[in-house]
Amino acid sequence: MNVRRQISTAAVAGVSVLGLLALSACSTSSGARTADGRLRVTASFYPLQFLAEQIGGKHVEVSNLTKPGVEPHDLELKPKQTAQLGESGAIVYLKGLQPAVDAAVEQSGVENVADAASLTRLEAHGNEVDGHHHTTGDNHSGHSGEEGANDPHIWLDPVKFAEVAKGVGKTLAKADPAHKADYRKNTDALVTKLNRLDTDFRDGLKNKASDTFITTHAAFGYLAERYGLTEEAISGIDPESEPSANRIKDLHTLAAEHHVSTVFFETIANPATAKALAGDLHLKTDVLDPLEGITDTSRGKDYFGVQRANLAALQKALGSK
Known part of the structure; x- marks a missing residue:
């Protein structure tokens, strides 16, 4: 999704040579778990951190690459953060939202990755087109200011967010099969709450x-x-x-x-x-x-x-x- 302003090649790559070396070294290490046995999960920004914490519960330690108050779209990773990705037992991100994260995830070598963009249907909603904005509630418009651009803000729709939650639950269960039943239970509970939120919005x-x-x-x-x-x-x-x-x-x-x-x-x-x-x-x-x-x-x-x-x-x- 090319929905953001132009970003330099260095920023899109998002990973220095030093960071890449750190990633390749850490991806094969035993750092995927904490000292007390919890699964290390790295989320790219808050909504996905929330999902990982709600579904993972006591079995996970979740780190967020985007600090509070920072525009997720502007994120540039430091070598320490790219190394953190490589040490993860699972990664939860949204491909296309943060180019630096996309590049780092690709280089991380982590096997268990949940891409929120692949867990629900993305659509083009609207930038400015010749001075006119096209975003309607009737789903008849799909214009975008940049050709082929999709709207990444799926988490603001409780129904789509529930679909993403189910995919994240499956990823955590694959990464940590010993606690598969708990992840399924927590996912079901979260989806129920999201369905209730959907009903509240409708009513x-x-x-x-x-x-x-x-x-x-x-x-x-x-x-x-x-x-x-x-x-x-x-x-x-x-x-x-x-x-x-x-x-x-x-x-x-x-x-x-x-x-x-x-x-x-x-x-x-x-x-x-x-x-x-x-x-x-x-x-x-x-x-x-x-x-x-x-x-x-x-x-x-x-x-x-x-x-x-x-x-x-x-x-x-x-x-x-």
């Missing part, structure tokens, strides 16, 4: 005054499709892309036509453009969290807490009853 957004919301960037395409909403993003899938003058003009029109009350921004990305647009249109602002990381400013302590805060924010903005 909570059933009766609403509007179906259109404006966000900083196009992170909520899967969520919009799932619950019959229309996401209009100021920028495209890349949170750091700048909107065109035509796009801003279109948003002015869309906000009036669809009775938009709120412009959403997020805690990690710069909210300046969203707040400026809201000021111009005399609209409210609020947070809709793409859940790429948990920080002290997050509206929840974990995935479920933040998702329920997102639901409450959408209900308020869309006039749900």
Whole structure:
């Protein structure tokens, strides 16, 4: 998925010569387990860390390559982190989201790898195309600002996230067959909770005054499709892309036509453009969290807490009853 801004060849490679040597050495070592016998699992960013922890429970030690507050898309790995990958008993990542991680995983030599992008269907939702954004809840649009680009934000759709959870559970069971029954039990429990969250979104957004919301960037395409909403993003899938003058003009029109009350921004990305647009249109602002990381400013302590805060924010903005 080429959905991010241009990254230098060195960054895409993501691994120095020293790091590659460390990876090849560690991949054949016995470092896949901790001193007390737990399986070492490396996750590329928060949603996948959450899955690994929920499913692995007491049998795993999970490390996250992306620190809280860091944009996952901007991650560049240090040699120590590439070595950490090689020492893993299992890796959980999303191919195409973080080029540096993709390169390091390929070089790691680790056998048990769960690629979230292969565990559910990815779709193209929308960047800016000639000043127009195409992301709708009716699933009839699939335009993207970059040819062949797919939207990576599958974790914001509880149904797709449940599909990924099942695949992660199978990977952990393969890596640590002695605890296969526990991994299956934990996966089933997590999927049940995700199904309940899906029901809450469906019921909570059933009766609403509007179906259109404006966000900083196009992170909520899967969520919009799932619950019959229309996401209009100021920028495209890349949170750091700048909107065109035509796009801003279109948003002015869309906000009036669809009775938009709120412009959403997020805690990690710069909210300046969203707040400026809201000021111009005399609209409210609020947070809709793409859940790429948990920080002290997050509206929840974990995935479920933040998702329920997102639901409450959408209900308020869309006039749900």
